[in-house]
Amino acid sequence: NAGVTQTPKFQVLKTGQSMTLQCAQDMNHNSMYWYRQDPGMGLRLIYYSASEGTTDKGEVPNGYNVSRLNKREFSLRLESAAPSQTSVYFCASVDRRPSSGGMDEQYFGPGTRLTVT
């Protein structure tokens, strides 16, 4: 049981290049999320997928697209990278436990450190 995995761990892009960050979870969770973390700030939600086949914008979606490929996988794409997208990107998934009265513990991946020059 690997939990939430993310690839790559590190990436350097030039302005204008594109790339896809990959995320997969093996916990059979329905909901998955992409966050970014900038220095001195907490995590901000980019996009989320409440269930397979659905995606919605979060707080900071501009410059990104997502794909919920199947229940396990949720990818984040930067079509034309900009220096403002230099950040650490976290993927997360949610375990809803009915017995806990609605507590949604989010399981986070290890993060991808992206630098755009």
Next chain:
Amino acid sequence: AQKITQTQPGMFVQEKEAVTLDCTYDTSDPSYGLFWYKQPSSGEMIFLIYQGSYDQQNATEGRYSLNFQKARKSANLVISASQLGDSAMYFCAMRERVAGGTSYGKLTFGQGTILTVHP
């Protein structure tokens, strides 16, 4: 307006002492959840503790407890008997419902507090 406010950019504590990390929140939703996460220098996000808005008692998990004061909209994290390994960034986060009555688990994070434990 900030939904989650952590007013302490940095805190210092002596090993084996207790420390309180502050968190205030703003919501009009009567049903919400509050979380604390720890982020060590290695970067991973580690779930520590959860408090539901309808929970009658303060949450506890080992050395972590959450001082939940609903009327003041505060959810402070108390770490008892601090250890050197507690040195990390700590984030408070809130889950609210969106229109339609579900949250889909989305979290809003505060800016974090860096805790340093001195030997």
